[in-house]
Structures are given as structure tokens and as C-alpha cells.
Amino acid sequence: MYRYVPSEEFLFSPFIGHYRSFGIxxxxxxxxxxxxxxxxxxxxxxxxxxxxxxxxxxxGQLSPDHLLDVLFDSI
Incomplete structure (x- = not known):
């Protein structure tokens, strides 16, 4: 059984500076x-x-092997 959890991050980019984002x-x-x-x-x-x-x-109990494909398809 898998559980996918959003996770808040505070990141930095040289182009936009500090920003808040979310990972999984x-x-x-x-x-x-x-x-x-x-x-x-x-x-x-x-x-x-x-x-x-x-x-x-x-x-949907997505296999983690397919998460990257789902992420690309979602954006």
C-alpha cells in the first residue's frame, strides 16, 4: 500500500530568489x-x-515507478 503526501519546501533559484514550493x-x-x-x-x-x-x-494506488510520468502529464 502506498501513500502520497504533499510536502512544503522553501527553495532558492538564482533567477527568482527564494520561493515556496510543494513536493510529493x-x-x-x-x-x-x-x-x-x-x-x-x-x-x-x-x-x-x-x-x-x-x-x-x-x-489509485499508483506505483511509485510511474509517478514521474504522472507528474509530466499533469503539468
Whole structure:
């Protein structure tokens, strides 16, 4: 079972300076409990977009192997 969780980040770009963005952390349930498997940084600066995308991925139990494709298709 997978859980996709939006995660707030504070980043810096030499072109725009400091900014707030949101990534998606991927957790998998194992015999030890929830373990973080991967993290995709700087998905969007729109928290509602990232939250909705993470919820859809969790509901659909998307394999983390396909998250990058979903991210590219979403933007």
C-alpha cells in the first residue's frame, strides 16, 4: 500500500530568489509501518494542485515507478 503526501519546501533559484514550493513524498506500508520510499521535489507552487494530485495517486494506488510520468502529464 502506498501513500502520497504533499510536502512544503522553501527553495532558492538564482533567477527568482527564494520561493515556496510543494513536493510529493511517497510512503509504503511495510511490516515496520510507513516507510518513505522516494521524494519528488518542486512539483508546483500551487498547494491545492499538489494535494489533489497526491490524493489521486493514493486513491489509485499508483506505483511509485510511474509517478514521474504522472507528474509530466499533469503539468
Amino acid at each position: 513524498a511517497v510512503f509504503q506500508y511495510t511490516e515496520k509501518g510507513w516507510e518513505r520510499k522516494s521524494f519528488f521535489s518542486d512539483v508546483s507552487t500551487d498547494p491545492s494542485f499538489v494535494t489533489a494530485l497526491a490524493q489521486r495517486c493514493t486513491r
